[in-house]
Amino acid sequence: MPGSSVYLPTTDFNWTERAFALYAQGRLTVTEHTADGVSGVVVSGPCPRCDHHFVDRRSLDALTGLAGVNRNGEGEPSDLILLDVTCGCGIPHEGAPEGATGCGVSFRIELKRL
Ligand SMILES: [Zn+2]
Ligand SMILES: [Zn+2]
Known part of the structure; x- marks a missing residue:
């Protein structure tokens, strides 16, 4: 039930889905x-597990590098953004x-860069 979830550290793919x-x-x-010349992303909405609203802000430059490494290891520039979000x-x-x-x-959260 939303709002009554017990704390549980989990990365189950179910929550990503x-x-x-x-x-x-x-x-x-x-x-x-x-x-200030730094691009970033803001993820905002209900947590998939507890359904509480959260806002997650982060710099994007570090993330695109991460996405490039994560995609099939070839180091090609990627237009995919991978966001590993922890409920906050x-x-x-x-x-x-x-x-x-x-x-x-x-x-x-995996999304195509606009
Ligand atoms: Zn919560
Ligand atoms: Zn949550």
Whole structure:
């Protein structure tokens, strides 16, 4: 049930699939932005596991390098962006360790660069 998830560190692919479904439905959004000459992305929407709203901001330059390495290891420039996101809903979950900011789930969002 949303809101009552117990803290659980998990990277189960199920959550990645669910995140993609949320993204396809337009509930989870990924926005590119540029600030101070640095491009980044903001992932915003409901967590696929606990359903709490979260916002994840990060620099994109580091990520494109990561995507290039992750794609079939040939080091070619990639137009895919891979985002490994950890839930940061900020809502306390039962059993969460000190300093945890979410329900513990990590999932991947893979999208084509605009
Ligand atoms: Zn949560
Ligand atoms: Zn969560």
